[in-house]
Amino acid sequence: MHQGRGSDGGGQEGVGVERQARRESIKNRQPVRQGGNGASFTADRERVMIAVMKLSQTQHEESTFRKWWNSRSFIQRRMIRLCLSILVMLICFPLYYLGFFGGVEGPLNPSEIGDALARMGVTKTQSMIFFPTLLIVSVSWNWIYNLVSLVMGARLTCNKADDRGHPCGASVKRSKAIRKK
Numbered sequence: 001m002h003q004g005r006g007s008d009g010g011g012q013e014g015v016g017v018e019r020q021a022r023r024e025s026i027k028n029r030q031p032v033r034q035g036g037n038g039a040s041f042t043a044d045r046e047r048v049m050i051a052v053m054k055l056s057q058t059q060h061e062e063s064t065f066r067k068w069w070n071s072r073s074f075i076q077r078r079m080i081r082l083c084l085s086i087l088v089m090l091i092c093f094p095l096y097y098l099g100f101f102g103g104v105e106g107p108l109n110p111s112e113i114g115d116a117l118a119r120m121g122v123t124k125t126q127s128m129i130f131f132p133t134l135l136i137v138s139v140s141w142n143w144i145y146n147l148v149s150l151v152m153g154a155r156l157t158c159n160k161a162d163d164r165g166h167p168c169g170a171s172v173k174r175s176k177a178i179r180k181k
Contacts, residue, residue, distance in 0.1 A: 062070075069077070099106025106112070117127065 072080070095101065095108065097104060097106065099109030099112065102110050
């Protein structure tokens with residue numbers, strides 16, 4: 001992955017942080033010098049570093065699962081992923097041989113399912129109404145879930161309370177700092 005280089009020698013994040021520091025200095029009516037020698041350059045660097053530290057602080061903790069997952073070694077994580085893949089495969093093999101995916105004749109073959117529904121008296125119109133209704137219910141449930149999560153402050157949105165005590169709702173990005181050893 002190609003990363004651009006800013007004047008601070010960092011990646012794209014550094015460029016954005018410098019821009020943010022310049023915006024803050026304009027708000028505070030403090031001049032930001034473009035490079036140079038001596039104390040003014042050092043003061044500018046310190047101001048940028050303070051802005052980086054303020055922007056990189058997160059307002060929430062990691063979830064319990066994330067803490068547990070990060071505490072595992074590389075080999076343990078690979079083994080967990082392998083076991084999950086094998087579990088999914090063990091579930092899919094019987095479905096395949098029962099005809100669920102349409103490649104093999106079986107009781108779950110789509111044509112067999114259609115014939116069974118026809119024997120039960122389900123018409124084409126009823127099935128055409130059922131699936132859009134299922135979509136509408138699913139999307140509505142998603143909206144309700146998102147609103148409840150927003151009110152609880154459990155989403156990736158700013159949950160800092162405003163003057164009225166409601167979360168502000170601004171989007172928040174999780175960033176993972178990579179430390180080179």
